[in-house]
Amino acid sequence: MEKKGYIGILTSGGDASGMNATIRAITRSAICNGYKVKGIYRGYEGLIHDEIRELTSEDVSNIIQRGGTILKTARSKDFETPEGRQKAYEVMQKEEITALFVIGGNGSLTGARVFAQEHDDVVCIGLPGTIDNDLCGTDRTIGYDTALNTIVDCVDKIRDTATSHERIFFVEVMGRDAGFLAQNSAIASGAEAAIIPEDQTDKDQLEEFISRGFRKTKNSSIVIVTESATGKGAAYYADRVKKEYPQYDVRVTILGHLQRGGSPSAGDRILASRLGCASIQALMEGQRNVMIGIRNDKVVYVPIAEAIKQHKPIDNSLIDVLNELSI
Amino acid sequence: MEKKGYIGILTSGGDASGMNATIRAITRSAICNGYKVKGIYRGYEGLIHDEIRELTSEDVSNIIQRGGTILKTARSKDFETPEGRQKAYEVMQKEEITALFVIGGNGSLTGARVFAQEHDDVVCIGLPGTIDNDLCGTDRTIGYDTALNTIVDCVDKIRDTATSHERIFFVEVMGRDAGFLAQNSAIASGAEAAIIPEDQTDKDQLEEFISRGFRKTKNSSIVIVTESATGKGAAYYADRVKKEYPQYDVRVTILGHLQRGGSPSAGDRILASRLGCASIQALMEGQRNVMIGIRNDKVVYVPIAEAIKQHKPIDNSLIDVLNELSI
Amino acid sequence: MEKKGYIGILTSGGDASGMNATIRAITRSAICNGYKVKGIYRGYEGLIHDEIRELTSEDVSNIIQRGGTILKTARSKDFETPEGRQKAYEVMQKEEITALFVIGGNGSLTGARVFAQEHDDVVCIGLPGTIDNDLCGTDRTIGYDTALNTIVDCVDKIRDTATSHERIFFVEVMGRDAGFLAQNSAIASGAEAAIIPEDQTDKDQLEEFISRGFRKTKNSSIVIVTESATGKGAAYYADRVKKEYPQYDVRVTILGHLQRGGSPSAGDRILASRLGCASIQALMEGQRNVMIGIRNDKVVYVPIAEAIKQHKPIDNSLIDVLNELSI
Amino acid sequence: MEKKGYIGILTSGGDASGMNATIRAITRSAICNGYKVKGIYRGYEGLIHDEIRELTSEDVSNIIQRGGTILKTARSKDFETPEGRQKAYEVMQKEEITALFVIGGNGSLTGARVFAQEHDDVVCIGLPGTIDNDLCGTDRTIGYDTALNTIVDCVDKIRDTATSHERIFFVEVMGRDAGFLAQNSAIASGAEAAIIPEDQTDKDQLEEFISRGFRKTKNSSIVIVTESATGKGAAYYADRVKKEYPQYDVRVTILGHLQRGGSPSAGDRILASRLGCASIQALMEGQRNVMIGIRNDKVVYVPIAEAIKQHKPIDNSLIDVLNELSI
Structure with a gap:
């Protein structure tokens, strides 16, 4: 029951632990269901420049851990330009890739969506691979739990x-504009406070922390701070404390x-194994331009447009x- | 706003990682909300023999990890006898414990339920602490994720x-009569098969595994086997393979x-932190004889009777x- | 300055963590010094059956961890028979392997020694790869520190x-007839006692432990027991305690x-990196039939005959x- | 056979993993040999301010890990001034501390030496506790192996x-003016280069690394850089590469x-257990103002003056x- 053409897999954007487990799951589930698989190296860049080779079941052996x-x-x-995407489209034709599986975060899925809008016959399936956990439509993203455990360790x-x-430590963690990891x-870790971008109240989060009695009865304090594009990271808060206290x-x-x-x-x-298998299921059911997510411990298909459109809220x-x- | 009497906390049955984080969360949330807290040592045994002392916020400092x-x-x-439970009741009166928080698995919550049925004025709140993940009404139990990661490691x-x-390895894991850990x-871990107690079909799980082409293309095989009260653990299957193959x-x-x-x-x-805080919330809301669980990432109150009554199904x-x- | 013939590398006997780091070090140091390298798969078995292929610097990339x-x-x-070794010798000729690097423990080095005795023109270099730490002439063997950390964890x-x-736990660890890991x-780990094969006194080690006041003031006891070929492992001691206490x-x-x-x-x-580099140095210096060891933090060359001949003593x-x- | 007075233990300077294991070993070995023990909190500061309490065998239970x-x-x-040290001396008299055990690095042992020089009747025993491994007279310091494993992880x-x-990563590690951790x-970790303070040649270590063919055949490069008091840490080298390449x-x-x-x-x-026991042995043998070290896997007593006097060389x-x- 060999299916026509190849499934192409790429990983894109910031790497996240569990991407290999996802590649393995897609590849093996695909082969199990009669598809052939090609790995695309270096994300969309490799798609444009045709850095592609077939993946067998053995190629993904012993990579789950x-x-x-x-796939780098x-x-x-280049993929942000119409010319780049046209080039990518031509490579897909040449390589006989009929469905593109994209493992990545917000930016990567946005790319996939634009690509699919421009080319009617391109089937994209997204898999949420990012440590930031900031994709809507899925309770968790692949890589988030590992990053969380690494930070806590x-x-x-x-x-x-x-x-x-x-001492007082300000520890800066990743998350872009999402506070999931920090929170x-x-x-x-039993930290004393988290400073997160979602807190848009007028209150100064540092003052809040200080006024909550910081270090009154405690031997040490640890404050987790989300990285900040605007310069209000851990160093900023540490400097303020040094000056003010x-x-x-x-x-x-x-x-x-x-x-x-x-x-x-684990x-x-x-999660990677379940979503990987489900993505092939989705393809067989005729789904296209969806992200495979998990909601209430059930696999769901989310239109990519919806997955990327808004800010996923923190649980207050x-x-x-x-x-x-x-x- | 000091509340009348003490909250008593005990851990019971097989220990699970995260029990300390739960004790910390109940204690601090209780104190935060105006309660006083006593720790009961050695489970119901310590309740009967009055091995009890007050817990402060500092006592639970630096134990989350x-x-x-x-509390041992x-x-x-003794607690399985009416006399033992009567003794426990009298100790609770003497120690002014007005609400009993029980962290444990099926057996421990069953004990709590019988206790509460015999004594109208006893308030029990259960928290699911077991590595086996076999309690109904909660998606996960405290200790399960850690045990899973330890096994995978x-x-x-x-x-x-x-x-x-x-080689072929048969690795035996815990779970009593539940296959969550094995599955x-x-x-x-990318194992080749799991042998779990929930599989009640006539098929022989080992034969199934063998006939699926075991070791045809693989360098090694690992089969995870749930421990078995009836002697069909890892050693049983290993012996069969040695004889038959x-x-x-x-x-x-x-x-x-x-x-x-x-x-x-993490x-x-x-989970321990959330359920611990929620358990105090439940008490303040007048809940009694409920287990605090998590369902679809939301805290839920489950009647203890329901949590223990049936076998939680594996996701097929x-x-x-x-x-x-x-x- | 390309050297004549190939260096052949094999790993043999029980695997030990750090064997890959050793393969990498030998390979890269060899290439760095103008040699070409072949990997022999499955130990002496693969030498006899010619399961051999060239190793490049890239082949050993990203394996140190x-x-x-x-190389399996x-x-x-077969290698224990003169016929097997003759076959191995012929394969070496055919594959143009002029020096054989053997990573393994006592048995593997004994094999190397016999082989070199039979064939004058065979150059063997041994590297101590075993978790048991039981090779003379080297303070530590590759794999021992990792196994020790794993056990302690x-x-x-x-x-x-x-x-x-x-509770009292009897924990059985590896070591064959050497108590390094247990001791x-x-x-x-702060265990209460170790039962090791080196203790050849008349005293019963269990009685010794019991009489030292075992569990008098302690909440729990852990006794580490070396595995035993004669049935006196952890189960034996546990059974005795169950009966006698x-x-x-x-x-x-x-x-x-x-x-x-x-x-x-780390x-x-x-250790693997240092010994691997030193083994190529030894070859260039004309050494043969030596094991590369570490003594007082200095690399040493030990005649293989000496490394395997006696029992390395425990530090009393x-x-x-x-x-x-x-x- | 109770000995006169107390043994006092303090930890000083930067903390290092294994300090607790050392405290445990000194305390238990001391008690085992008839001494009584007091813990001094917050290093020399606590000695001056009499933050001291007795330590029992149970107090150091379950801290080895x-x-x-x-002891913070x-x-x-204050201890750097004669007045501070006089105060400390008086507290020692008052607390009946007849021997002072100092666990720490260069600075802490220097303090002990000055103290002992000023007060004839003060017995100081030093134990090398620092992640930097920069104390002479001992092959390894307590904390170094753990830090090394953490970095490698x-x-x-x-x-x-x-x-x-x-990518190219510049990873900065600790070490003060010693390159042991970086090297x-x-x-x-299989890094491509280490930049260490001991390399005092005229050659530019970065140029050296670049000219050695950096990134010619490699997918990525990692350079480990020792922290620097003079601003030539990881950021400095990264900036240079950004500019020059x-x-x-x-x-x-x-x-x-x-x-x-x-x-x-492990x-x-x-190491902590051995040196801790040996430090009590040294006291009983009448040693004073020595550091307990390990050399060629044997315990040694090193005059503190010698341990701190010079730069411990890197193994070239x-x-x-x-x-x-x-x-």
Whole structure:
């Protein structure tokens, strides 16, 4: 029951742990259902430049546990132009790729959507691969749980030294404009506060934290801060405390790219496996231009347009949880 | 706004990672809301024998990341008798404990239910703490995600040696009569099969696995087997393969109690924190004899009677995922 | 300055973490010094059956962190016969392998020695790859530090549950007839005792442990037991305690093959890298039939005959350390 | 056989993983040999301000596996003055502390030495606790192996993302003016180069690295850089590459304080246990003002003056190992 043409898989944008598990799942489920598979290297860039080769079941053997992506990833300027996308379209024709599976975050899926709008006969299936967890239509994204565990593991270590020295640490985590990682890692690591971009109230989050009695009864304090495009990251808050509360011994740690790597957590591997299998199911059911997501522990198909269109909200009840537990 | 009497907390049955995070969350949320808290040591046994002391916010400081339970746990024969429970009731009166928070699995919550049925004025609140994930009414139990990650980490190591030697490993995991750990760790570790108690079909699960082409194209095979009260654990299947397929090099590993311990995963810490806070909320709302669970990522109150009454079903779609991906 | 012929590398016997780091180091150091390299698959078995292919610098890229061995390993019955070794010799001629690098433990190096004795023109260089640390002439073997850390990590988890339940655990670790892993993991995990094969006194090690006041002041006890070919492993001691001290709640965990796998520790990677480079140095210096070892943090060349001839002694001062610290 | 007076223990300077294991070992070995023990909180600062309480064997129970220091640590300005030290001396008299055990690095031992020089009757015993490994007279310091493993674990994660994106990462690690952590973590993580303060040649280490063919055949490059008091840390080198080689995609990660924390490695726990026991032995033998070290796997007593006086040299052969293996 060999199907016509090839399925093409690419990973795009920032890498996330669990991308390899996703590639494995799509590839094996595809082969299991009679498709042939090609791997596209370096994201859309490799699609444009025809860096493509067939993937067998063995090629994806023993990669479920590995961080990064065997297909590599990139951000492609060319694919943002109509000429670039036209080139990509021609390569797909040449390589006989009839369905394009894109594993990535917001930007990558936006690219897929524009591409599909321009070319009627292009079938795109998206899979949510990003540590930021900021895609609508899915409760979790692949890579988020691993990044969360990595952050918590790092903050546990920092807590050891913070407690020994009675210091305040501002720890900066990734998330772009989404506070999921900061909010949840703060709860999980027993941090004293999280500073997140979703909090758009007039209140100054640092003052809030200070006035909540910060360091009154505590030996040390850890504040998790979401990275910031506007300069209000961990260093900004640390500087303010140094100036306004010179009696405190303040330190900054920016966790950086180690948040992306590492062996995926069990949760991410299972999510990747389920979504990977479901994506082939979706293809067989005639779905197109959908992202495969998970909602209430059930697989769902979400129009890509919907997945990327708005800001996924933070669960406000978690703010209360953090406040109650950091007394 | 100090509330009358004390909240009593105990952990009972098999320990699970995240129990300490739960104790911390209940204690701090309680104090935050004007209650006083007592810790009961060694489960129902300590309730009967009055091994109880007050818990402050500091007492639960820096325990969110620790495995085990600072309150210790035990299985109590005495609490299974009316006399034992009467004794426990009298201790509660004496200690001015007006609400009993029980962190544990099926057996522990069953005890709580019987206790509450006998004593009208006893308020019990249950929290699902078990690595087996076998409580109805909650999507996940506290300790399950950590145990799953521990198993997967172990199987990753076993895969290294299995692949190097081209062997078949039967790895036995916990779960009592529930296959959640086996099923999900098999998917997450890229194992070739899972043998689970829920599969009640006539088919022989080992034959099924063999006939699916086991070791045809693979360098090594790993089969995850749920522990069995009836003797059909990993050793049973390994013996059968040795007899029926003497050409294979077979090994057995029984992971045992290391599955219970270790620092809790981010997921378990967040779950514990949320359910702990919600349990105080439930008390304030006048709830009694409910288990605090999570369903579709929302906190729910489940009558304890319902939580313990039936077997929580395995998601059958996961069986297909495992079969497709182990080709 | 291309050297004549190829260097052949094989891994043999039980796999140990760090074997890949060793393969990488030998390969790259060889290439760096003008040699060409061939990888021999499945140990001596693959040498006899000519399962051999060239290794480039890229082939060993990104493997330093991986457990197991990319060359696979096996125990070869055929190589124990003169005919088998003759066959191996002929394959070496055919493949133009002029020096054989053997990574393995006692048995593997014994094989190398016999082989070199039979064939004057065969150059063998041994590298100590075994988790048991039982090779003379080297302070540490590749894989030992990783296995030790894995065991300690497991016992930390078991301690969580042991303390919560106030139990005695007998934990069985590898080591064949050497107590290094048991002795040192007992110290590192804060276990109460280690039962090791080197203790040949008349005293019963269990009685010793019991009489030292076992469980007098302690909440839980963990005893590390070396695996035993004669049936005196963890299960044996647990059974005795159950019979002789029925008041104790006893459990057994046999760690098994997970001790071999996993990403190598920093220490093992550095050791593997140093010995790998030194082995090429040794070849260039005209050394033959030596094992490359480390003594007092300096690389040494040890005649293979010496490395395998006797039992490496345990440091008795460590027994005192364990006894003092488990009070 | 109770000994006169108390042994006092303090941890000082930057915290290092394994300090708790050291406190445990000194305390238990002391008690085992008839001494009584007091813990001094917050280093020399707590000695001056009499923040001292007795330690029992139970107080140090279950801490061998914990990062940080239960005695907390600090840097004390007051102890640098004769008045401060006089105050400390008086507190020692008052608390009946007859021997002072100092766990720390260069600065802490320098303090101990000055103190002992001023007060004839003060007995100081030093234990090398620092992640930097920069104390003479001991092959390894407590905390170094753990920090090394933490760094390597982080760089493994960064390698995942570096490889996926084909980037150059400059990763900054601790070490003050010692390159042990950078040098050895570079070898262990398969990094392309290490920039260390010991390299005092005229050659520019970055140019060296570039000219060695950097990124010619490699998908990604990781350079480990020792932190620098003079501003030549990771950011400095990254900026230079950005300017001089704009074609490369460069990133910086500064690992920061997470290098200090975390559960100690097996190696550090064993080292801490051995040195802790040996320090009591030294006291009983009448030693004073010595640091307890390890040399060639044997315990040694090193005059504190000698331990702190000079720069411990890097093993130059490791530079060659790194160069050969990063081809």
